[in-house]
Amino acid sequence: MSGTVRIHIEGIGSMDVPTDLNLREALRREGIFLDGTCADEGTCGRCVVRILEGDAGSPSASERGILGDEALGRGDRLACRIRPTGPLKLTIDPERILEVDRTGRWKGTWGSPLWDPARFPLSFTGWGIAVDLGTTSVASALFCLDTGRPMDILASSNPQIPWGDEILSRLQAASGDPEQALKLREVLLAAVAGQIQSLCSRNGLFTGRISRIVMVGNSAMHHLALGLPVAPLLTPPFSPGYRDEMILGPAEFPLGIGLNHAAEIIFPALVDGFVGSDASAGILAVRSSRVLTGALLDIGTNSEAVVWKGDRIFAGSAAAGPAFEGGHIQCGMRAEEGAVFQVKITGDALITEVVGGGAPRGMCGTGIVDLVAGMLDRGIIENSGLVRADVHPSQSGKTMMLDPAGRVFFEPRDVETVQKTKAAIAATLETLMKRADVSHDRLEEIYLAGAFGARLNLHNAIRIGLLPSRPELSFVLAGNTALIGASYVLLSREAQEEIDGLAAAVQHVSIAQDPGFEDSFIDHLFF
Ligand code: FES
Structure with a gap:
């Protein structure tokens, strides 16, 4: 039977959280967003908290594998692997907290x-x-x-x-x-x-x-x-x-x-x-002598990208459209109360997580990324973007139904919108990388700015081709870099x-006019 337990976090405060949620999700519903890129699968190792008091249960196999005996002995645990059943007192390294x-x-x-x-x-x-x-x-x-x-x-x-x-x-x-x-x-x-x-x-x-x-x-x-x-x-x-x-x-x-x-x-x-x-x-915030070659990507209503190699800095905007802000998608919406922000397709089931925990009203960008990745993995969408009918029980013909009442759904034309948007963003980044003479494997770090990055499943974003195929640890969820x-x-x-010097040093690239952009865009239309 589910109930609530009291959690106290040093420096933040106390809250009562449901016992039927993992700790990372429970804290997210309290407005405390912990780092993590594996959608609570317990594989990325980023959502570490330290238990100071209370019994958090025995460590899972993934915690033993990722954290090791020494860290477990200090009380370190993965928040997404804990289901609190009694009161806990925690401390969390500020670097593990994306947002409060x-x-x-x-x-x-x-x-x-x-x-x-x-x-x-x-x-x-x-x-x-x-x-x-x-x-x-x-x-x-x-x-x-x-x-x-x-x-x-x-x-x-x-x-x-x-x-x-x-x-x-x-x-x-x-x-x-x-x-x-x-x-x-x-x-x-x-x-x-x-x-x-x-x-x-x-x-x-x-x-x-x-x-x-x-x-x-x-x-x-x-x-x-x-x-x-x-x-x-x-x-x-x-x-x-x-x-x-x-x-x-x-x-x-x-x-x-x-x-x-x-x-x-x-x-x-x-x-x-x-x-x-x-x-x-944003460039001032992310560029340091530590990272000589990197990229900054801000995915939003107007997506922007920057690539630098030493002192050479190139910036451009993607003519991508607002699909990942929920725009131009049938049931799209911003990441507000009622938005499906996470989707998993497992066997015959389609599992959704909704901002605020209530009934879904629409889908925001991170939910759209998860859904398309899941549909690709299950063979519902082919690499060309073609949608196959009635492959999964959640489909009605070619339309995916995200709630039993049929209020939130995802149609083949939404797949096409996602294809064009992710292709424009990926081709923009590639165009800038060519200008800077940087190949994928030379990008030391890729900074994802803005709220979109905070709940993004990196694995799925790479799966649909929105982000370049790089190890997840090369991505930094950077928050509001402009601020x-x-x-x-x-x-x-x-x-x-320094920011005055940057204004003179940054070279703007007119992406749509770049001779290589169109071919790159067409290549990236495929999943
Ligand atoms: S280990 Fe990935 S979110 Fe916790």
Whole structure:
């Protein structure tokens, strides 16, 4: 019979979790996302927790194999292999926590394996805020500039979404109508101002004590926030109207929240019309002397990729469409309450996991990746993308039914959409790798930015050809790389100079115009 047990995690708090879930899943439902790439199969070894008190049962064979006697003796266990039956006290290495989102205090920035407070020397005093103006969401982080300590973080949906999920719709609205441009700017600035006020009030600060704000975003968000004309971004050669770093005072960038007149609001330089300061901030976050050859992939509404080899850095956007954000898929949705985020096809069964644990309302990107991989493994989809009818009991003809009520389903045309999207992303990465003269086996690390990476089953993403075939340990689930980079710029003059240098050093590649792209795209259409 299932019940609940009390779990206490050092530094995070206590919670009651169901006894019929593995610990990793139970914590996920509490908003605590542990590292892991094997979909709770107990094979990747990333979801390690340390038991300080309580009986977590005998270690499984996979724990004995992966962790070994010494680590088990210290209390280390794999969270996905434990089903708690009594109270437990745990500690978790911060590097094992991808994200904590309880009571709205998302702590992913400093839970990210990339966040390194010693990376750049501190240069400023007082309090500061780093802001990522994302197409889908806006995130702000409050820092103590004297110590470099991250204090708090907030994220919310971008209020411009009613003008269109895709940035192009917003640019077209702003370009054709000055009133719409003004409205788009107003709602965005109101969201940023609201986040800054909330961060200050819940940390006992007056907004007048904020001395420095750094804002990064793609070139479109940058122009919309600053009220710059967007027409140059819509017509060849698609160059930004203004690309240099901007340092403004509160009078020039009025947020209406009583900032000190001496406060600085910094917009780092853009690379060009297609590659904004969010990309250079992401590069700043992931590129270090430790990794000489690497790639950064941000899969979202507008997927972007960067490949570097030493000082040569190439960036481009994939004309891929939003399938992995749930867009253009019949029953697709964002990774919100009710989204199927994990799918397993075993024998005659199709097992789904739903955000929030209730009835499914649709499928988000990670669920779509799992489903397609499972259908390929079971021979329901051929490598060409052709769907075979009635191979599995969950099929009705060629349509996969994900719930008995038939509300969530996956049709052959969805398979085609996934094929085109994953082919565009894979071909974009390949095009950049060719420009940088890097082969797959020379990529030391591949950083996956954004929320999509946090629940992605890497094995399945490689299976469908979305990601290159590399050992799973070469992938780093990197979190919000744009916000991490903006935070470094907030704290350090050296980082501010480095991001300015990156804007000049990064070479933008017009992917669709590259002579090799089309052939690569066609090759990658196959699974
Ligand atoms: S070993 Fe736990 S998620 Fe893979």
